[in-house]
Amino acid sequence: MPELPEVETIVKDLRKKIVSQKIIDIDIRLKKIVKNKPDVFCRILINKSFQKIIRRGKYIFFQIKQEKKYLMIHLRMTGQLIYQKGDKIIAGGHSDRKNILEFPNKQTHIIFYFKNGSRLFYNDQRQFGILKIINQEEFNLIDRKQGIEPLADNFSLQKFKELISRKKKNIKAFLLDQSLIAGIGNIYADESLFKAGISPFRKTSDLNEKEKTALYKAVRYLLKKALKYRGTTFNDYRDAYGRQGNFLNKLKIYGRDGKKCFRCGKEIKKVKLAGRGTRYCSYCQK
DNA sequence: CTTCTTGTTACTGA
DNA sequence: ATCAGTAACAAGAA
Numbered sequence: 001m002p003e004l005p006e007v008e009t010i011v012k013d014l015r016k017k018i019v020s021q022k023i024i025d026i027d028i029r030l031k032k033i034v035k036n037k038p039d040v041f042c043r044i045l046i047n048k049s050f051q052k053i054i055r056r057g058k059y060i061f062f063q064i065k066q067e068k069k070y071l072m073i074h075l076r077m078t079g080q081l082i083y084q085k086g087d088k089i090i091a092g093g094h095s096d097r098k099n100i101l102e103f104p105n106k107q108t109h110i111i112f113y114f115k116n117g118s119r120l121f122y123n124d125q126r127q128f129g130i131l132k133i134i135n136q137e138e139f140n141l142i143d144r145k146q147g148i149e150p151l152a153d154n155f156s157l158q159k160f161k162e163l164i165s166r167k168k169k170n171i172k173a174f175l176l177d178q179s180l181i182a183g184i185g186n187i188y189a190d191e192s193l194f195k196a197g198i199s200p201f202r203k204t205s206d207l208n209e210k211e212k213t214a215l216y217k218a219v220r221y222l223l224k225k226a227l228k229y230r231g232t233t234f235n236d237y238r239d240a241y242g243r244q245g246n247f248l249n250k251l252k253i254y255g256r257d258g259k260k261c262f263r264c265g266k267e268i269k270k271v272k273l274a275g276r277g278t279r280y281c282s283y284c285q286k
Numbered sequence: 287c288t289t290c291t292t293g294t295t296a297c298t299g300a
Numbered sequence: 301a302t303c304a305g306t307a308a309c310a311a312g313a314a
């Protein structure tokens with residue numbers, strides 16, 4: 001599940017590799033991923049380059065040079081953007097055979113070919129991701145609908161308290177709401193609540209000042225740390241080089257239902273909340 | 287075979 | 301207006 005740390009990792013990698021590289025061809029193998037007509041999509045991008053790559057929440061925007069347009073990509077659950085230069089067809093670098101990825105494979109739905117011989121593969125097991133060429137207006141619309149960037153300098157404790165105090169909704173739903181805070185998904189929502197010692201069943205309006213502060217700190221701490229570790233590979237996530245993230249074994253609660261809580265030793269429970277699987281420790285989270 | 291998984295949107299009903 | 305819950309999307313794992 002690419003959330004903010006995973007998307008940011010990919011964006012940082014791609015900035016180094018494909019900015020200013022001329023696109024010479026595009027292979028659309030699965031049409032439904034691309035939300036423009038294929039010929040329009042190709043006509044706009046071929047013989048152009050990207051001058052800037054922007055992340056906003058879980059969205060990626062590739063600004064097309066000398067056009068007031070962007071290539072927008074959302075990876076949803078299982079989308080991957082993997083860059084390979086030259087003739088290389090193997091990514092990964094792991095000795096473990098299972099982790100070696102060869103491209104294109106049956107999950108490769110779009111391929112961008114660059115003039116320098118490098119390629120960018122869009123892979124997506126569940127095929128829910130989106131690629132779309134959008135104009136400035138559409139960009140602005142999506143930008144406006146996204147909430148505050150949780151790692152931005154201007155996201156102060158004060159602002160978090162204002163935001164959370166305005167709402168009367170379940171705390172887990174609050175954290176997952178992209179129009180309030182952009183970029184948190186199921187993994188970092190559960191991890192943040194565990195770190196802050198807050199039960200996922202609580203309401204935003206019921207949290208006291210101390211709890212709000214703890215949650216603010218937990219969110220920032222976890223997103224920063226996960227970014228430092230280049231994200232969490234639970235199943236499908238890979239960085240732009242096809243490598244796994246290194247945050248999986250730092251997780252304290254996500255995916256650990258049925259196992260013992262690292263803090264108190266009691267069994268971690270799982271419920272469905274805000275439409276999502278939610279793991280929590282009933283002893284450590286009140 | 288069924289059930290579960292996830293991000294987002296759309297929809298219903300309270 | 302605000303919020304909770306669910307279906308839908310797809311394919312694979314258990």
